[in-house]
Amino acid sequence: MALILAVDDSSSMRQMVSFTLKKSGFEVISACDGLEALSWAKTNKADLVISDVNMPNMDGFSLVKELRLLHPYKFTPILMLTTESSQEKKMQGKSAGATGWIVKPFDPEQLINTVKKVLEARLGI
Amino acid sequence: MDIDLKQFQQAFFEESLELLDGVEQTLLKFDDSSELDMESINQLFRGMHSIKGGSATFGFSGIAEFTHTAETYLDLVRNNERTLVKESVNTLLQSVDWLRQTIATLQAEAEPDYSSCLPVKEEYNVFINQGEPKKEVSIPLKKEAPATQESDEIDLDSLFDSMVDERDGQVNSFKNNFDIFFKPHQKIFYSGNDPGRILKELETLGEMSIDLLESSIPDFKNYEIDSCNLAWKILLKTNFEKDDILKKAFDWVLDECDLTIENISCKKETPPPEPQVEAKTPAPKKSEPKKNSPTPKDPSAGSKEANSIRVSTEKLDVLINMVGELIITQSMLGRFENTIDSKSTLNLKEGLTRLDQNCRELQECVMRLRMLPVSTVFNRFPRMIRELSAKIDKKIQLKIIGENTEMDKTMLEKLSDPLVHLVRNSVDHGLEAEHIRKQNGKNPQGTVTLSAYHEGGSIIVEITDDGAGLNKKNITKKAVEKGLISENEVLTDEQIYKLIFQPGFSTAAQVTEVSGRGVGMDVVRKNIESLNGSIEIKSEMGVGTTIRVQLPLTLAILDGQLITVGHEKFIMPLISLKEIISIKSQNIYSVTESNQMYHLREHYIPIIRLYELFGITPKKTELENSFLNIVEVGGKLYGLVADDLLTQQQVVIKSLDHNYRRVDGVSGATILGDGTVALILDVSSLVRNAVLKVAATITSSFH
Numbered sequence: 001m002a003l004i005l006a007v008d009d010s011s012s013m014r015q016m017v018s019f020t021l022k023k024s025g026f027e028v029i030s031a032c033d034g035l036e037a038l039s040w041a042k043t044n045k046a047d048l049v050i051s052d053v054n055m056p057n058m059d060g061f062s063l064v065k066e067l068r069l070l071h072p073y074k075f076t077p078i079l080m081l082t083t084e085s086s087q088e089k090k091m092q093g094k095s096a097g098a099t100g101w102i103v104k105p106f107d108p109e110q111l112i113n114t115v116k117k118v119l120e121a122r123l124g125i
Numbered sequence: 126m127d128i129d130l131k132q133f134q135q136a137f138f139e140e141s142l143e144l145l146d147g148v149e150q151t152l153l154k155f156d157d158s159s160e161l162d163m164e165s166i167n168q169l170f171r172g173m174h175s176i177k178g179g180s181a182t183f184g185f186s187g188i189a190e191f192t193h194t195a196e197t198y199l200d201l202v203r204n205n206e207r208t209l210v211k212e213s214v215n216t217l218l219q220s221v222d223w224l225r226q227t228i229a230t231l232q233a234e235a236e237p238d239y240s241s242c243l244p245v246k247e248e249y250n251v252f253i254n255q256g257e258p259k260k261e262v263s264i265p266l267k268k269e270a271p272a273t274q275e276s277d278e279i280d281l282d283s284l285f286d287s288m289v290d291e292r293d294g295q296v297n298s299f300k301n302n303f304d305i306f307f308k309p310h311q312k313i314f315y316s317g318n319d320p321g322r323i324l325k326e327l328e329t330l331g332e333m334s335i336d337l338l339e340s341s342i343p344d345f346k347n348y349e350i351d352s353c354n355l356a357w358k359i360l361l362k363t364n365f366e367k368d369d370i371l372k373k374a375f376d377w378v379l380d381e382c383d384l385t386i387e388n389i390s391c392k393k394e395t396p397p398p399e400p401q402v403e404a405k406t407p408a409p410k411k412s413e414p415k416k417n418s419p420t421p422k423d424p425s426a427g428s429k430e431a432n433s434i435r436v437s438t439e440k441l442d443v444l445i446n447m448v449g450e451l452i453i454t455q456s457m458l459g460r461f462e463n464t465i466d467s468k469s470t471l472n473l474k475e476g477l478t479r480l481d482q483n484c485r486e487l488q489e490c491v492m493r494l495r496m497l498p499v500s501t502v503f504n505r506f507p508r509m510i511r512e513l514s515a516k517i518d519k520k521i522q523l524k525i526i527g528e529n530t531e532m533d534k535t536m537l538e539k540l541s542d543p544l545v546h547l548v549r550n551s552v553d554h555g556l557e558a559e560h561i562r563k564q565n566g567k568n569p570q571g572t573v574t575l576s577a578y579h580e581g582g583s584i585i586v587e588i589t590d591d592g593a594g595l596n597k598k599n600i601t602k603k604a605v606e607k608g609l610i611s612e613n614e615v616l617t618d619e620q621i622y623k624l625i626f627q628p629g630f631s632t633a634a635q636v637t638e639v640s641g642r643g644v645g646m647d648v649v650r651k652n653i654e655s656l657n658g659s660i661e662i663k664s665e666m667g668v669g670t671t672i673r674v675q676l677p678l679t680l681a682i683l684d685g686q687l688i689t690v691g692h693e694k695f696i697m698p699l700i701s702l703k704e705i706i707s708i709k710s711q712n713i714y715s716v717t718e719s720n721q722m723y724h725l726r727e728h729y730i731p732i733i734r735l736y737e738l739f740g741i742t743p744k745k746t747e748l749e750n751s752f753l754n755i756v757e758v759g760g761k762l763y764g765l766v767a768d769d770l771l772t773q774q775q776v777v778i779k780s781l782d783h784n785y786r787r788v789d790g791v792s793g794a795t796i797l798g799d800g801t802v803a804l805i806l807d808v809s810s811l812v813r814n815a816v817l818k819v820a821a822t823i824t825s826s827f828h
Contacts, residue, residue, distance in 0.1 A: 010175050012137035016130060016182065052178075054171050068315070075351075077317040083178045091380065099317035100377030105181035105189075108130070121322035 002119050003027045005046035007037040007063065008081065009055040017050065020108040021115060034058025038066050041073060048119055049078040050102070053089070061096040068097040077118045081106075130183055137179045138228050139435075146504070148172040149221045153507045155214050163203070169217070170199040176224065187239030188227060194249045195220050207252060216248040218508070299331055299362040302390035303370065308341065308356035308383040311349075318378050320353060326374040331363030356383075438534065441495055445681055448484075448491045449777040455484045456798040492679050493531070499577045499586070500528035502541045506548060506575060513552050520559060520569055521552060526576035532584050533679050536656050540586070540676070543649040547588045547672055548573060550645070555592030555670050565667065567591070583700075584678055589671040595664040597621050603630065622662035626650040654809055657683065657700055657792075675700070683778050683805065687797075688754065688767035691741040694803040695767070696776055696795060697754050701808040703762070704755040705770065708748045720819050723753060723764050730755060730764045733815040738790065744768045758812040765811070778805065790814060 004026050006017045014030040021028045029046065031037035033055040041049075049067065053060035060080055067073040077099040082089055085103050093101055102114055151165045161169075173196040180188035195217065201207040223242050230237040305327075309320045327333055336358040343354055363370070367386050375384060458477055503525050510523045532540070556562075556571035563569050574589040597618065604610045604624045624630060628647040653660050658676035677683065677700060685696035686705070712724040713732070722729040732753070736743035745751070745768070753764040776795035781788055781804075792807035 009171070010137075010140060010179055012133045012140050012179055013182065015136055016133045019133070054174050056168070056171065075314050075317055077319075083174065083181070094316065094377075094380055097316055104178045117322060117326065118319075121319045121325055 001025060001027050002047040003029065003045070004115065005029050005031065005037060005041065005049045005051075007031045007034065007049070007051035007055070007060070009033050009052065013052070013081075016108075017111065020111055024112050024116070026115065026119075034060065034063035034066070037063055041067055041070060045072045046076065048115060049073075049076060050081060050115075051078065052081045053093070061092060061098075064093065064096040064098045079114070079118070134183055135232075137183055138232050141176045141179065141228055142225065144172040144175055145221050145225055149218065149508060150504065152214050152217055152221070153511065155209060156211075161209060166199070166203050166209070170196065170203050173199055185231065187237065187242075188224065191220070191223070191239075191242045191246060194246050194253075198249045198253050201253065207255075212248075213252050216245060216252070219245050219248075300364045300390065301362070301366065301388055303359075303361045303363065303367065304385075304387045304389045305359040305361060305370075306356070306383070306385045307359060307375075308338075309353045309378065310381045310383075311352040311354065313353050313378065313381050314351055316378075316381060318381070320355065323374050323378065324357070324359075327359060327361055327370070330365050330370060330373060331361055333362075334360045336360075436494075438495070441491075445491055445495070448488050449681060449779070452484050452488055452777050453796045453798075455480050457800060460798045488682070492533070492681065495534050495679075496531035497534050497537055498529045498531050499537065500525075502537050502544065503528050503575055503577070505541075505545075509545065509548065510552070510573065513549070517553065518559075519552070519556055519571060521556065522570050522572045524572060524574040524576075526574065527578045530577040530579060530584065532577070532676070536676060536680060539652060539656055540674070543652045543674075544575075544586070544588070546645045546649050548575070551588055551590035551592065551670065551672075555590040555594075557593050579678075580675075582678060582684060583675050586674045586676070587671055588674075589669060591669040594666040594668055594670050595622055595625070595662070596666065600624055618664075619661070622664060625662075626660075656680065657698060659700060681778055682775055683793075683795075684773070684775050685795075685805065686754070686773050687771035687803065688752065689744075689769040689771065690735045690739065690767055691743045693739070693741055694771070694797065694801060695735070696803050696805040697756075697765070697767075698792075698805065698808065699773065701756045701806075702754055703757055706753050706755065708751050708753050708766070710747075710749045713748060725755070728762055730762045731815075731819070732764050732766060733812065734766045735811075736766070738811060738815060738818075756808045756812065758809045763812045763815070765806075765808075776803070776805070 004021055006014060006021070006028055007030070008014050008017065009032055011032070014032070018028045018030055029040065029044075031040060034051070035057040037049070037051065038058065051060045051063055055063075058066075060082075064078050064080070067076070067078060078097070080093045080098050080101040081104055082093070082101055083104040090101055099118070102111065148169055151161065151168055154165065155161050173192045177189050177192035177196055180186070180192065198207065198213070202209055207213075220242075223245060227237040227239070227242075307320075307323070309318075313320065324335065338356040338358060341354050341356045348354075361370070365373070367388060370386060371379070375382070455477075459481060506525070507523055510521050513519075514521045551573050552571075556573070557565075557567075559569045562571065568591075572591050574587070576589070577584065577586045579585075600621050601610070601616070601624075604621075604627070605612050607627070607630065609624060609627055609630075610616065626646045626649075630646065650660055653674055653676070656676055657680065658674060661673045661675070662670065663673065664670040683696070684699040686699060686702055688695050688697055706725065708723070714722045714724060714729070716722060721732045723732050724730075730753075732748070734743075735741075748766060752767045752770050754767055755762055755764050757763075776797075778793040779795055781791060781794055784794075788804075790807055790811040791804045792810075793805045795803055795805060797803050
């Protein structure tokens with residue numbers, strides 16, 4: 001089963017994302033900021049990373065940059081969760097190495113659809 | 126699939142309230158002399174941003190819109206395009222208040238008044254638009270059309286047209302026909318993107334035929350594993366428009382591909398080129414970097430949530446109750462220690478001693494679970510002082526000492542309001558106006574100190590001010606006016622100060638908005654006594670006042686004096702007990718037959734026969750050599766008669782309310798080591814009952 005790393009400093013968001021994805025059959029591991037996520041990622045491989053942008057200790061963009069330096073994460077899809085729909089932020093994400101973004105607020109359906117599409121192509125699920 | 130998000134709402138509310146506390150604390154650090162550092166400003170931004178995100182997700186658009194405005198302003202601040210000033214800090218503080226209130230309303234499942242935030246919103250707009258007549262920078266908060274949601278749109282018109290066209294023999298069931306050239310940049314895989322996914326997505330939008338353009342594929346020897354050298358020509362018949370296609374399929378990769386989309390449906394229909402390649406996936410599949418180690422799918426590895434866990438207080442109470450039972454059982458066993466034949470049972474004795482130890486430690490640990498640092502309550506005071514200071518135009522400094530001292534959660538909550546009242550009093554009545562302070566050579570800035578510390582088995586909370594102190598003359602005068610004391614009565618300083626706890630007592634010349642109505646101190650004392658605590662005042666005219674609140678560490682156990690009345694055993698809480706004396710008849714003065722006083726040093730203490738109050742047959746009615754338990758209620762001393770004194774011990778409080786019903790004069794019960802039940806005396810209500818009874822007999826004796 002595909003393993004998804006979800007990173008957000010809001011515990012209610014983490015719960016919601018985790019619950020939604022688990023219900024669709026994915027395995028989910030959560031982290032509360034970039035630092036925690038990176039530390040986990042150094043010894044574990046996720047098939048997909050979903051991360052918030054604004055977080056303490058290490059923000060989303062820094063996390064993406066760091067993940068891309070890890071060999072197993074060179075090509076892993078990383079999606080940014082952002083409330084900012086400005087082109088600038090999206091491009092900032094892309095130049096940090098993100099795959100794409102999901103704009104908050106999203107409803108659970110959207111999240112599942114996006115995740116499925118991204119993972120389907122890669123893992124053939 | 127219909128996922129109910131309500132279950133996460135409570136978490137969102139709690140989280141938001143915590144964020145608001147953090148925001149408020151940071152804001153209070155700002156004053157004219159010290160600006161906030163970048164990390165603090167970022168924290169403010171993140172707080173509002175987080176609440177905005179969560180509220181939008183859970184459908185609270187009123188909150189989302191408001192926090193969006195706050196966030197917009199804070200974004201400008203963190204980008205150094207605006208600076209925080211006192212006025213905007215005030216606006217932010219007001220926002221915290223509004224948000225707290227609104228969340229509380231939502232938690233109570235009521236409908237908040239979202240329009241009430243508009244004035245504050247306006248203030249933000251002023252800050253945002255100041256300087257250049259800048260257009261509001263806020264980003265419109267419209268819900269983004271979901272990027273990947275399937276659209277069920279069917280254009281009826283074109284459907285009709287297509288049916289008509291079909292009859293004409295032309296295959297034209299879609300509105301649009303796009304000719305798409307798609308060439309991902311070589312490094313596209315590095316962003317985790319997959320052209321295959323994009324092509325799959327396109328396929329879902331209509332009818333697609335796809336053509337791999339082989340000319341882009343390099344020689345084998347030049348081939349790089351992780352670069353993409355493919356390009357496709359795609360013909361897509363679809364009812365979607367070009368923008369839809371861009372958004373649905375190419376949104377994420379617009380910056381890393383060459384892409385042209387041309388609508389050729391208006392041209393003469395040309396037969397689509399024969400697909401040369403399987404439309405599903407591009408032929409040379411991009412090679413996945415070989416993974417050396419098997420992917421550990423164990424989610425429990427490493428990452429965990431924060432180092433704390435939320436536990437409901439109900440669960441804690443159950444646990445504490447069970448520990449209480451354990452202690453009772455253990456003390457029962459302990460009683461047998463002395464009756465056990467020491468020869469063969471040394472081990473048992475040792476076991477019991479260790480059990481005693483374990484139980485006490487366990488009890489202490491469990492009690493601590495319910496303890497919170499007093500800072501959770503003390504933290505509301507900087508804000509309160511700041512606002513009071515502005516309202517009444519006095520310069521006030523607040524000092525907090527011992528904020529990490531821990532106290533039982535329930536006690537802390539109940540202490541909160543009395544503390545507020547006491548601090549307000551200090552500020553309003555204690556501290557003098559600036560000019561008076563200057564006249565008297567005092568620092569024009571008044572200081573209020575809140576401190577908390579452990580002492581013995583109690584926790585002490587003190588409120589000290591360096592103000593005018595209590596005016597004994599005024600208090601005595603007022604008390605005489607109200608008939609609380611007689612003109613000639615001589616009272617100690619402490620007794621005088623205690624008078625202010627009488628209901629309706631206030632020497633404030635003017636009742637201000639802040640305090641002075643005279644209902645406060647009485648309620649404060651009642652609240653503290655209901656926590657098995659006591660309150661004392663020390664004061665010096667011209668120097669200041671200290672109010673000292675003493676509370677037990679916990680409400681679950683009690684230090685008490687075991688007494689007997691007849692065949693019944695009672696527990697007298699030590700905190701209420703001032704003194705115990707053995708009664709000597711020559712010190713008894715009878716005012717009336719049933720109303721007697723005991724002369725102790727300079728006091729005349731009313732004697733209350735507990736056996737009478739409780740309707741118990743006493744061992745004897747002669748008071749000689751019985752014991753007088755001297756307690757203080759309402760600033761006066763009373764003596765409660767007991768036949769015998771037994772041990773002083775710590776008892777576990779069992780609630781009568783839960784197990785039986787509320788009984789006047791009794792605040793709970795405990796199970797003693799021998800299995801018998803001892804009622805715990807509620808000294809204040811006992812005394813009040815007794816006083817009423819006596820008053821009744823006095824009145825009746827006049828008829």
